Amino acid sequence: MTSSSRIRPPFVSDERTQLVGWFGMQRAIVHYKCEGLSDADAHRSVLPGSPLMTMAGIVSHLRWTEQTWFEVLFLGRPADGPQFAEWRGDGPEDLDMMVEGVPLARLLEEYERQCAVSDEIIAAHSLDEAGRHPDFTSAAASLRWMLIHMVEETARHAGHMDTIRELLDGAKGYY
Template identity: 75%
Template sequence: MEKAQVAFRTMPPARERPPFTADERTALVGWLDMQRAIVHWKCEGLSDEDAHRSVLPSSPLMTVAGLVSHLRWVEFTWFEVLFLGRPATGPQFDEEVEDRDFMVEGVPLARLLDEYDQQCRLTNEIVAAHSLDDVGKHPDFRSAAANLRWMLIHMVEETGRHAGHLDVVRELVDGGKGYF
């Protein structure tokens, strides 16, 4: 039986490193955009069934779909909640259920990727509109004291780490591997 393939509504982002002589903002956003593009690459051609397949017995929520959802909500948390001071809503703030943002059974991968893309575009708009020295505004979270520069560096690390997880999960799901 042939597996249904994911149809991206938009073209996946290009996997391009920022220029060697880029200014600080261009370099930070460029490296983050490249890690985001790698996330897309690791999802290319996966069926929804495979995207939701659990392959790590000790971490059953670490699926391709779960990781994409988590990355979407991490971007929301750092840039909308902590930096802009918007309300702390969403699955990652569920005090009753740990890792709620990974729980996406039945949600198509294409939808998760679209939501992630929308969040990334909003993050880039937020970054473009503020100084890298501006600090977060949410009064209830200690991490909001970080400046935008720190948050971007953290997000490059966070996205790169989870892109590595996606690399391993994808190989375990269907043997897909590679680095461009």
């Protein structure tokens, strides 16, 4: 399980502590929403209009989204990964959410490892530093902007997970 807790950051602290604290809390909620879930339920679609919006699909998407923003856009590394398949022209949109047959435990481990890489990048750079990838206009954003966006992105999908989990087995709870 991730080392982040489901505790809000301090009311009074520096900007980085608050941003990283909120980010860590949302990541921890992702893990919490998956606790005790079977692989069958993790891959079960409960939203007819969004068949890829499964617990497993969201965990995978969040893993690849972290890689996109912090490794690719911020550091300028190659645009590798299933999330770039459509951009490269060699796969469908949302390939990062197509994880049928991949155990939830593996997806959570991969997400946790990616979060650790992201945390190292965030810790090593100024919040004012801009991204470097030459092929994406979003890379012009500052690390601060990317971090705020990722808090929003992770929280948004944690909210999806709230609903999906309740539809799967009735489990509820924010933190």
